[in-house]
């Protein structure tokens with residue numbers, strides 16, 4: 001089976017992005033965005049989604065992180081849409097509860113081709129290190145719009161201001177991992193049984 005992969009470049013006045021995504025990869029990543037927390041988030045997305053993800057991105061972060069975060073979201077969504085292709089044999093819908101310490105987040109999505117984004121996340125403090133957690137909403141909104149997916153993200157509850165943004169975004173990577181019948185993944189990229197059962201991969205099947 002042909003791996004569902006894409007390599008794209010995006011250049012605007014504010015940002016320059018080179019992105020390669022392989023949905024049938026093994027969780028290998030090389031992410032360099034100049035924003036440490038965003039690197040961390042995208043690396044986890046690749047690792048737990050078992051995607052191969054390479055991103056090299058720079059932007060006008062001397063002003064603030066807004067443009068670069070948004071444009072990486074657009075590029076990633078675009079790559080997902082292109083890599084998924086005709087969506088044959090995969091689950092269109094995915095959802096996941098993710099607990100993290102005392103926080104619980106819930107994410108549901110539909111690769112519907114009708115972009116819609118719902119964000120039910122409230123936090124009192126949104127700084128994550130040097131990263132402005134408020135930008136996460138814009139990031140996922142951009143991903144949803146350019147991947148043309150219906151994406152709902154909510155933080156059910158949290159008492160710690162530091163775990164709540166993390167729980168929300170960690171939940172976000174999970175729906176990309178639903179195992180699905182009908183489209184056998186290449187032998188070399190089959191995920192281990194436990195992780196396959198526990199979560200899900202777009203278009204991948206459990207061994």
Ligand SMILES: [Mn+2]
Nearest residue numbers: 066067070138
């Ligand atoms: Mn914007």
